[in-house]
Amino acid sequence: MYQDLRGLYWWPGMKKDIAEYVSKCLNCAKVKAEHQRPSGLLLQPEIPMWKWENISMDFITKLPRTANGKDSIWIIVDRLTKSAHFLPIRETYPLRKLARIYIDEIISRHGIPLGIISDRDARFTARFWESLHEAFGTRLDLSTAYHPQTDGQTERTIQTLEDMLRACVIDFGGNWDSHLPLVEFSYNNSYHASIGMAPFEALYGRKCRSPICWTEVGDSQITGPEIIQETTDKIRQIRDNLLAARSRQKSYADKRRKPLEFEVGDMVLLKVSPWKGVVRFGKKGKLAPRYVGPFKILERIGKVAYKLELPPELSNVHPTFHVSNLRKCLADQDLQVPLDDIRIDDTMHFVEKPVEIMDREIKQLKRSRIPIVKVRWESKRGPEFTWEREDQMKLKYPHLFTTVTPRNGFGMELGVWLSLVTKRSQGPMVMVFDENDDDQLQGKVQVREWVVVRDPARSAEPLWFGNRWPANL
Numbered sequence: 205m206y207q208d209l210r211g212l213y214w215w216p217g218m219k220k221d222i223a224e225y226v227s228k229c230l231n232c233a234k235v236k237a238e239h240q241r242p243s244g245l246l247l248q249p250e251i252p253m254w255k256w257e258n259i260s261m262d263f264i265t266k267l268p269r270t271a272n273g274k275d276s277i278w279i280i281v282d283r284l285t286k287s288a289h290f291l292p293i294r295e296t297y298p299l300r301k302l303a304r305i306y307i308d309e310i311i312s313r314h315g316i317p318l319g320i321i322s323d324r325d326a327r328f329t330a331r332f333w334e335s336l337h338e339a340f341g342t343r344l345d346l347s348t349a350y351h352p353q354t355d356g357q358t359e360r361t362i363q364t365l366e367d368m369l370r371a372c373v374i375d376f377g378g379n380w381d382s383h384l385p386l387v388e389f390s391y392n393n394s395y396h397a398s399i400g401m402a403p404f405e406a407l408y409g410r411k412c413r414s415p416i417c418w419t420e421v422g423d424s425q426i427t428g429p430e431i432i433q434e435t436t437d438k439i440r441q442i443r444d445n446l447l448a449a450r451s452r453q454k455s456y457a458d459k460r461r462k463p464l465e466f467e468v469g470d471m472v473l474l475k476v477s478p479w480k481g482v483v484r485f486g487k488k489g490k491l492a493p494r495y496v497g498p499f500k501i502l503e504r505i506g507k508v509a510y511k512l513e514l515p516p517e518l519s520n521v522h523p524t525f526h527v528s529n530l531r532k533c534l535a536d537q538d539l540q541v542p543l544d545d546i547r548i549d550d551t552m553h554f555v556e557k558p559v560e561i562m563d564r565e566i567k568q569l570k571r572s573r574i575p576i577v578k579v580r581w582e583s584k585r586g587p588e589f590t591w592e593r594e595d596q597m598k599l600k601y602p603h604l605f606t607t608v609t610p611r612n613g614f615g616m617e618l619g620v621w622l623s624l625v626t627k628r629s630q631g632p633m634v635m636v637f638d639e640n641d642d643d644q645l646q647g648k649v650q651v652r653e654w655v656v657v658r659d660p661a662r663s664a665e666p667l668w669f670g671n672r673w674p675a676n677l
Contacts, residue, residue, distance in 0.1 A: 230535040233473055234493045243464035243528050246457040249321065249345075251446050252284040254439065255407055256314035259283060260321040261328075262358040264366065265295050270379035277384070278302070280310055281361050283321070284442060286396050287403035288361055290388045292381045299332045311340075319343040321355050324522060348509050348526045364391065398449040399442045406442050464527050466510060471498040471533040474512065474525065498533035557582055558601050562589065579604075 206222045215221075226232060252258040264277040270292075278291040291309055293302070310317075320337065322328045324346050337344055347354030368390065372383040392403045393412045404412040466472060473495035503511040508527045563578040575594040598605055 227534045230498075230533070233531065233533065233535065234495045234497075237494060238531070241460055241462045243462055243530070246454045246461065248450050248454060249283070251443055251450070252282075255285050256282045256287075256310075257284065257317060258319045258321070259310075259317045260355050260358045262323060262355060262362060263295075263325065263327075264362055267380065270381045272379070272381060274381045277365070278305070279358055279361055279365065280306075281358055282314075282403075282407070283357060284439075284446070285403050285406035286357075286399055287392050287407045288388065290365060290384050290391075292384055299327060299330055302327065303333070303336055316340045317342055319345055321345045321347075321358075323347045323355055348505075348522070348524045354526075361391075398446055400445040401442070464530075464532075466501050466504070466527070466530070466532065468501055468504060470501045471535075472501060472510070472512070473497040473531040473533050474499060475529040475531070495531055498535070558597070558604060561597075561604055564594070565591075 205226060206219050209222065210218070249258075259280055259282055261278065261280045264279065265275070267275050267277065269275045272292075273294055274292040276293050276295045278293050279288060280291070281288040289309055291305060293305065297305075318341075320342055322344070327333060328344070328346065334344065353359075365387065368387045369380050369383065372387060373380055376383065389412075392407075395402050396406075399406050402411065474497050475495055476493055500513040501510050502513050502523075505511055505524050509524055510527065510530065511524050514521060514523050558579045559582045560580050561577045562580050565576050565578075567574040567576050576591050577594045577597055579590055579592050579597065581588045581590065
C-alpha cells in the first residue's frame with residue numbers, strides 16, 4: 205500500500221502510519237499467511253528421577269483388523285529409559301477393559317507411575333480414567349488443544365513402530381499382531397542416541413542376550429552393594445546423556461522460533477489449520493479463514509500456554525492453547541462495532557443526492573471500454589463533482605437518465621449517449637446504442653444509429669438519420 209500511495213501523497217511518518225493501519229485490519233489478520241518463525245520457544249518436561257516413574261502413552265488406530273479382532277495398538281513409553289510396551293487392543297474396548305490391561309501389563313511389572321503425559325483423547329479425559337489415576341495418586345498431564353508436540357516422544361515412537369510393522373508385513377506376511385512381540389523386543393534392544401544405550405540396558409543394567417550379541421553377555425558376578433552402586437551410576441549416566449541431548453535439541457529448535465508472550469486481557473486470534481476436518485467455519489477448503497477471533501486471554505498456563513474465553517459454539521474445544529496457535533490481534537476494539545448495535549436516527553442524518561449528469565467519457569482499458577459519467581452532487585457542503593460508472597448510476601438513480609423525443613418522433617435515451625463531438629459546422633453529433641445490448645458492458649459496442657442534428661440555437665430539426673457515416677461530413 206505504501207508503494208501505491210507514495211507517488212501521490214506524502215506526510216511525515218507516512219510509512220509508519222500506513223504499516224500501523226494495515227496491521228490493525230482484522231480481516232487481513234484472519235486471512236493472511238504468516239511468513240515468520242513459529243512462536244514460542246521449546247519447553248521440555250523435566251527428566252524423571254527413576255525408571256518408569258513418568259510415562260507417556262497414545263494409540264495407533266484404524267489398523268487392518270486381524271484374525272483376533274485387533275485393530276489398534278496402545279503405546280506406553282518410559283520417559284527415562286525409553287523402554288516401551290506395544291499392546292494390541294480393539295478400538296471399541298471400554299475404559300474398564302483398558303484399565304484392566306493397564307494394571308496387568310504396566311503396574312504389575314513397573315509399579316504405579318507418578319505422572320502420565322498424553323493427548324486429549326476421549327478415553328484419557330473420561331471421568332473413569334481420571335478417577336482411576338486419582339486413586340493411584342498419578343498426575344495426568346494432558347496436552348494443550350491441537351498441539352501433538354506436547355507428547356512428542358510417543359509420536360516419534362509411533363512413527364518408528366509403524367515403519368517396523370510395515371517391514372514385517374511385507375517380508376513375512378500374515379497379521380501384524382503376530383509380529384508385535386518381536387517388534388517390541390527389537391525396539392527395546394536398539395541403540396537410542398538420546399540415552400547412549402539401548403532401552404533394555406537402561407532398564408535392566410545389562411545388554412540383552414540376543415543372536416547378535418550372544419557372547420557379549422556373560423554371568424554377572426556383581427552382588428550386594430555393588431549392584432546398587434552400578435544401577436545408580438547407570439541412571440546417572442542416562443540422565444546426563446538425556447540432559448545433553450535435550451540441550452542440543454533446544455538449541456537447534458530455538459534458532460527457528462521466536463519468543464512470544466501475552467498478558468491477561470489481551471485479544472488474540474486463533475489458528476484454524478490444526479482444526480481442519482474437526483471444526484467448520486462457514487467456508488470450506490481453501491476459502492476457510494486462517495485465523496478466527498478475536499478471543500480474550502483469561503489465564504496464562506505455564507510459560508507457553510494460555511486459556512481463552514471461547515464463544516458457546518466452540519464449547520466442545522478445550523480452551524487452553526499453545527502460543528504457536530495464537531496471533532496478537534492489533535485491531536482497535538473501538539472500531540469494531542457489531543451491526544446489531546447500530547441505531548440510525550431518522551431525524552439526524554447526512555444526505556447527498558445526485559442532481560444531474562454533467563459529462564460523459566469512455567474509460568479505455570486494456571480489453572474493454574467502460575462508460576463513465578461526471579455527476580454533480582448536492583450536499584450541505586455545496587456542489588461536488590465525481591466520476592462514476594454509468595451502469596451503476598443508472599441502476600441507482602434512473603431519474604437522471606430521461607428520454608427526449610424530437611419532433612420527427614425518433615426517440616433516444618440520454619443515458620446511452622456515449623460520445624459527443626462536433627463536425628465542421630453541422631452541429632453536435634451523437635452516437636446512439638441499443639441500451640439492451642449486453643455487449644456494451646463487455647466493451648464490444650455495436651452502433652445502431654448515427655444521428656446528426658443542427659445547433660439547437662438555430663434549429664432542432666434533424667439533418668440526417670442512418671446507420672452509415674455520411675460521406676460529406
